[in-house]
Amino acid sequence: MKTDVIFIDQTLGYGLENQGLGTSEFIYIKRKIAAMTQVMFDVSLQSLATVLGCGAVDVKDIRAGIEPDAQQVVLARQLGCSKVKVCLKDIAFSRLTAPVAEALQQARTRGLAVSLQLTGSCQYSSAKMLQLCWLISKYEISSVVFEDEHSDHDPLFTYGALLNLQQQLPCPVEYCGKNGSGLATANALGAIKSGVAYVAVSVGGVAGYPAFEEVLMGARFLLKLPLAVPANIAACCEEILSYFGHCVQPTKPIIGSDIFAHESGIHVDGVNKKSDLYEPFTPETVGLSRKIIIGKHSGKAAIELKLKEMNIFIQPTVVLTVLEKVRSLAIRQKAPVSDLQLQKLVHEVAS
């Protein structure tokens, strides 16, 4: 397993193609993402041309996505790109069509770093693997991107297949998963565990890519890689997603506002004693805060804790009576009990 991971961002490309981001928004979001982690941006050549036509954009960390077409190679170079990603769909590596061969030759001649994006099964016959190795050497391909376009793979398969590819291919391997089966984050972590250092992600999982924040935190805390997690990651992701009109769901892993909200008696009692009993990482790690909710599932400890926070002191003997009233009220109103309501209940019981 590599200790360094480079995230290949798909958020910005998605924003340009589907959300009509302007140049200033593009630059702002790009800076925001780059400030969070080591990243390279995948953007289609067409979108990039539009943005560059409207202002100065630093392209050194952008990889232009192109068709296997020599004219697009030339245009990418003219736009200042040093990296291109060429999408090849199910081609015979040994018998490249003339346009594909010409495009790869042009890219090589012009000194562009070329990544080949391959879709479909990444389990090749030994003959096809040899052909791919030949192609990589002949055109000095910088990396090969394996895309699980239809979410057909699970983490065990991804891990094994990518491990095998890395052993056989003479260039770095990248992984681009999709979330059609809810396995995108797991597959990306499987890829990292197999030794892949370049993984495609998008903030909040937009456009169905592995969610950046989940892969980063998983790599950091579950795979124990020495990656930095920005202390404001939740707020940053939320802001970026707002440019696309996306709201962060309260229970969204890593960045949702309610992922540190506790109501059940056992959990509140637990986090009060030691937070890691019921929290996998601290709220501060991602810039969120803990919330204690009083409601149907509350226990005695939660009531005592909340009243202490509110500087209200009652006899220990009446806490259970307050708790019963809290539960009844929460069920009656089908909602948690507010601080004001709790105060009123305490007053009722005390008087």
Added chain:
Amino acid sequence: MKIRIIDTTLRDGEQAAGLVFSQAEKLAIARALDQVGVFAIEAGTPAMGIEEQSALQAIVEAGLSSRVIAWNRAVRQDILTSVHCGFSFIHISVPVSELHLTYKLKTTREAILQQLADSVAYARSFGCTISVGTEDTSRADEAFFLQVAETAARTGAEYIRYSDTVGCLEPLQTYEIMQRLVKKSSLPLEIHVHNDFGLATANTLAAIQAGVLMASVTVGGIGERAGNAAMEQIVGVLKELYGHETGIDRTLLPDLTKLVSQACQKNNQ
């Protein structure tokens, strides 16, 4: 291969902070879960109070085909309350990690084993069928988990739940752990995971690939913090990727999801 789906929407799902199902909603969801064909419905915790007991009694008396299970701490009074509600399927949960034993319960492994043995025997004395839950298992010593499984088996429990309580497993690790435990455990295993790192579906599937035959899920993945494994996703992927059957009628899932989603709406105060 048939995988048994144990739904905990009405217990762990409802424990999502701020969520309250009314008695009518709980009954309607239980009926819908029964209709889609889940193996078991973990309906709630009778020890929570009179209102919850009344809601749970209505579910028990609804004559469902699915098993209806009550969740309990390993406490005699809790178990007795469940029995008084009419439950014949009793789930008894004990924490097993050193973290939980030391900081939450301030107890020892020996004391937990004794408490579990007493509780299972007590519940069995009412003729109940018992499943045992182990809390925070993914951060516990595997040898102790196996000891708990052995104690549960010896005292008459039917199966044991392995819980990734704070969602800190990753799938390749889950697969390796489950491969070992499936071979060594004295009881069949159920996998119960949380979604804190977005890995609940993947971890559940990894456990199943390793030979676990029971999966704990909630509708829509609702649950504490970032939630649990979502039934729709698990059932769909099991069939589409692996061809495994669950007995769930997938054509009824959209209606079930809609019902739960509506019940999740809070009243404005």
